[in-house]
Amino acid sequence: MPQSPPSLPRRVARILRTSLFAQVAVALVLGIVVGRLWPDTATTFQPLGDGFVRLIKTVISPLVFCVVVVGIAKAGNLKAFGRIGLKALIWFEVASTAALLIGLIAANVFAPGSGMNVDPSKLDASAVDDKTAGGALPSTTEFVLNALPQSAIGAFAENSLLQVLVLACLVGAALLHLGHTKVPAILPAIEQAQEIIFAIVGFVMKLAPLAVFGAMVHLVGEYGLGVMETYGRLIILCYAVAAVFLALLAVALKLVTGLNLWKFVRYTREEMLLALGTASSETVMPRMMQKLRQAGARDDAVGLVLPTGYSFNLDGASIYLSIGTLFIAQSVGVDLSLSQQITVILVLMLTSKGMAGIPGSAFLALSATASALGAIPAGAVALLLGVDRIMDAMRVATNLLGNCVAVFVVSKWEGALDTVRAKKMLDGEIAFVEEEDATEGNAAEGASESSDSAADSPDHTAKTPANT
Numbered sequence: 001m002p003q004s005p006p007s008l009p010r011r012v013a014r015i016l017r018t019s020l021f022a023q024v025a026v027a028l029v030l031g032i033v034v035g036r037l038w039p040d041t042a043t044t045f046q047p048l049g050d051g052f053v054r055l056i057k058t059v060i061s062p063l064v065f066c067v068v069v070v071g072i073a074k075a076g077n078l079k080a081f082g083r084i085g086l087k088a089l090i091w092f093e094v095a096s097t098a099a100l101l102i103g104l105i106a107a108n109v110f111a112p113g114s115g116m117n118v119d120p121s122k123l124d125a126s127a128v129d130d131k132t133a134g135g136a137l138p139s140t141t142e143f144v145l146n147a148l149p150q151s152a153i154g155a156f157a158e159n160s161l162l163q164v165l166v167l168a169c170l171v172g173a174a175l176l177h178l179g180h181t182k183v184p185a186i187l188p189a190i191e192q193a194q195e196i197i198f199a200i201v202g203f204v205m206k207l208a209p210l211a212v213f214g215a216m217v218h219l220v221g222e223y224g225l226g227v228m229e230t231y232g233r234l235i236i237l238c239y240a241v242a243a244v245f246l247a248l249l250a251v252a253l254k255l256v257t258g259l260n261l262w263k264f265v266r267y268t269r270e271e272m273l274l275a276l277g278t279a280s281s282e283t284v285m286p287r288m289m290q291k292l293r294q295a296g297a298r299d300d301a302v303g304l305v306l307p308t309g310y311s312f313n314l315d316g317a318s319i320y321l322s323i324g325t326l327f328i329a330q331s332v333g334v335d336l337s338l339s340q341q342i343t344v345i346l347v348l349m350l351t352s353k354g355m356a357g358i359p360g361s362a363f364l365a366l367s368a369t370a371s372a373l374g375a376i377p378a379g380a381v382a383l384l385l386g387v388d389r390i391m392d393a394m395r396v397a398t399n400l401l402g403n404c405v406a407v408f409v410v411s412k413w414e415g416a417l418d419t420v421r422a423k424k425m426l427d428g429e430i431a432f433v434e435e436e437d438a439t440e441g442n443a444a445e446g447a448s449e450s451s452d453s454a455a456d457s458p459d460h461t462a463k464t465p466a467n468t
Contacts, residue, residue: 020208020270027209028277031216042221048214049278055204056283059197061156063286064307065168066194071300072172073187080414081169081300087410088305092313095402096352099245099315100345103322106241108341112233112323113330161307168303201286202434212277219279219389231387234327238391241319242398249405257412258419263426264404267291272397279392281310281400288400292407294432295425296418301411309403314352316398317362320391321348324362325369328380340373347372362388 015022035042072081147162149155155163175187250261265272268291271284285306292302325344329336336344351365363381370376411417424430 020205021273023209024212024270024273024277027213028216028273031213031277032220034213035217035220039221042218045214045217049211049218050214052204052207052211052214053278053280053283055207056201056286057159059200059204060282060285061159061161061164063194063197063201063289064161064303065156065164065171066190066197067289067299067303068165068168068307069172069175069190070187070194071298071303072169073175075298075300078173078176080416081172081304084301084304084410084414084416085308087413088308088406089312091406091410092309093349095249095315095406096313096318097345097349098248099318099398099402100322100348100352102245102248103238103241103319104326104341104345106237106244107323107326107330110233110237111326111330112237113327116331117333162311165304165307198286198290201290205287208274208283211283212274215278222389231390234323234387235390238320238323239394241323242316242394245315245319246398246401249402253405253408256409257417257422259408259422260426261401261405264295265401267295267426267428267432268404272400275396275400276393279389279396281396281403284400285310288404290434291432292404294430296420296422297407297411298416301414301416302407305407305410306403309406310399313403313406314395314399315402316395318348318352319398320395321352321362321365321369324366324384325376328366328370328383329376331383332377332380334375336373336375340375343372344369 016026031045034045072078075081146160147166149160149163149167152167155167175183180187246261253259253261268288271287271291275281275284289302289306292306293299322344325348326336326341347369348365351368363384366381366384370381408417408422412419421430425432
């Protein structure tokens with residue numbers, strides 16, 4: 001007798017139990033509702049999001065170190081690794097400059113700040129100092145020096161990705177120089193540490209719905225929805241320009257690799273929704289590294305390009321900064337000449353590279369740009385205080401997708417991309433395998449096997465099919 005299909009409530013319950021995407025989506029909606037109805041609870045739920053971000057940041061530095069070291073050691077070619085880094089930097093500069101130019105052109109055409117007629121003397125400039133916590137963007141020399149670790153422990157303790165990358169490159173180069181015969185136990189130990197870190201990531205990701213719920217309650221409760229009316233034109237323009245930029249990235253990705261960006265978004269929908277909900281792309285870096293590796297990108301390319309992009313390839317932030325600068329000028333009635341707008345581009349090309357990890361970095365970059373121009377009152381930067389948090393979703397999504405596209409493009413240029421596997425992965429022909437799973441077959445078949453049978457499986461190295 002044929003078995004009757006499960007009822008709708010059972011199907012919904014099963015989806016909520018098994019799908020991280022569904023869990024995060026429900027948490028997102030609940031967070032908006034609770035924040036709207038009970039705004040006083042905003043600070044109560046904020047620790048849920050903050051705690052999750054802290055847990056994820058705990059594993060990012062050791063994970064990047066392990067992936068880069070293993071990638072260099074297995075690639076067996078330090079020159080190839082150097083080429084990957086150089087090509088990545090070239091791509092980052094081209095992409096972020098294009099984002100700045102597109103934002104500037106759009107702001108000139110649509111003029112989101114025109115007609116506001118704001119008196120800058122009535123703005124509270126001290127509010128910007130509170131937002132930035134008295135910090136400052138590093139100079140070019142300071143930025144380069146800060147990328148060099150003062151101590152091995154300090155790089156991890158401060159969670160400085162660039163310092164960890166430098167340290168990992170040195171260790172990987174040393175392993176290649178010494179050869180596996182002189183240090184036979186080091187590489188397997190680092191690989192095992194990497195497996196442990198991925199397992200920890202799997203545990204922490206189970207808390208993602210709580211984090212998104214807490215973050216959304218805080219956002220809606222603290223800032224409200226009224227800001228959408230006041231800054232409607234600016235918000236719409238920034239999101240529209242980001243959509244245009246992502247469409248251009250999709251075309252570039254298709255031309256260079258043959259891959260479809262929208263299929264990649266579907267493939268990484270859980271990570272994208274989590275990044276949007278928590279307003280942080282760092283929360284999904286470990287999972288993105290897993291998915292990029294399994295989508296055919298080689299370990300060394302993923303390990304170098306993705307973390308470096310978090311400091312050098314802030315496409316979403318570039319769009320926001322260029323549009324925001326002209327919005328401020330238009331709001332206070334300042335008409336910037338062509339030469340002044342070129343100055344805006346040049347200043348933002350430098351300041352946007354030192355933004356990662358600095359509190360209120362967008363306001364620091366805007367203040368530096370206003371000072372360089374000498375035509376915009378410094379206090380006018382405070383105009384964006386009310387809308388800055390609303391822009392997080394645009395910045396996070398654009399930054400994250402821009403860096404993932406960079407991984408695929410640079411990997412293709414370097415011959416480090418399995419295009420056939422990538423297409424099958426994005427088409428859903430090959431299932432994503434959680435790194436902590438024991439065998440490739442577990443995820444491919446979508447079946448849950450007992451821990452005893454998994455432990456007895458002889459194939460313990462098939463967790464990352466892209467690398468087998």
